[in-house]
Structures are given as C-alpha cells and as structure tokens.
Amino acid sequence: ETGYGDGQFQPYEGTTPVVTVLENFQSGHGLLHLNVWADDTADVILDGNYLTHAVFTQSICSGQPIGCRPQDDGQFSTLLNAGNHQLEFVMYQVGTGTDTTSNPFGLLFTGTAPAAAVPEPAQALPLGCALILLILTFRRKWKTPHTGR
Numbered sequence: 001e002t003g004y005g006d007g008q009f010q011p012y013e014g015t016t017p018v019v020t021v022l023e024n025f026q027s028g029h030g031l032l033h034l035n036v037w038a039d040d041t042a043d044v045i046l047d048g049n050y051l052t053h054a055v056f057t058q059s060i061c062s063g064q065p066i067g068c069r070p071q072d073d074g075q076f077s078t079l080l081n082a083g084n085h086q087l088e089f090v091m092y093q094v095g096t097g098t099d100t101t102s103n104p105f106g107l108l109f110t111g112t113a114p115a116a117a118v119p120e121p122a123q124a125l126p127l128g129c130a131l132i133l134l135i136l137t138f139r140r141k142w143k144t145p146h147t148g149r
Contacts, residue, residue: 020088033076042054
C-alpha cells in the first residue's frame with residue numbers, strides 16, 4: 001500500500017534495497033517476454049542472472065528503464081529452457097518526498113512464457129498403476145487380522 005496516495009510511506013533508502021519480490025514459475029522451452037516498471041528503480045534477475053541493474057543516475061525518476069514514468073518500463077525477451085524458473089525484483093526508493101503523494105513506491109510487471117509441457121497419458125500410466133498396486137498392498141495388510149505374535 002505504498003502507491004500514489006496510499007497510506008504506507010516508504011522513505012528514501014538510496015542504493016540500499018528496500019524489498020525483494022520473488023516470482024517462481026514453470027515454463028516450456030521458448031521466449032519469455034517481460035515488461036517491468038518500478039518506482040523508483042529495480043534490479044531484475046532471472047535464475048540468478050541479471051537482466052538489468054537498477055539505475056541510480058536520477059534524483060527521483062531515472063528517465064530510463066527501469067524507472068517510475070510509464071515510458072521508463074523495461075522490456076525483456078530472453079530464451080528459457082523448460083523447467084522451473086525464478087524472477088527476482090530488487091527494489092530501491094531514491095525519492096526524498098515525505099509522503100506517498102510526493103514519493104510513491106511500487107512495482108508492476110507483466111510477462112508471458114511458453115507453457116510447460118503436460119505429461120503424455122502413456123507416461124503417467126505406469127506411475128498410476130504402481131500407485132494402485134501400492135495402495136492395494138497396504139490395504140490388504142491393514143485388513144489382515146493381528147494375531148499378537
């Protein structure tokens with residue numbers, strides 16, 4: 001609730017990170033398309049590799065990606081391998097205003113990634129059969145009367 005006019009104010013921290021936002025996702029092989037906007041600026045890291053570093057050449061808005069004006073969004077396209085991934089946004093507050101009207105703080109991002117592959121039914125069948133056999137085995141043991149020996 002640190003956006004324009006909201007009730008929670010985030011004061012100036014300069015080049016010290018204020019908050020880190022993590023987004024875990026699974027994808028197929030292909031291109032990730034990502035748009036990022038931050039007030040005031042942010043590092044963007046994908047799977048431990050920087051897509052961009054925060055910009056500190058400003059007094060408030062950087063005037064370049066990633067910054068706080070609508071035209072300062074960062075646009076990224078990068079190749080992903082199929083599997084699990086993590087986006088990390090490290091956010092900074094460099095404005096010196098004293099309330100959320102003169103110095104808001106926040107992050108917006110959107111993106112699309114290739115869909116993760118769904119297992120073929122033929123691949124899931126052996127696992128399903130093994131689970132059924134395991135359940136039947138335990139069920140049979142639980143129904144066997146206990147003789148106390």
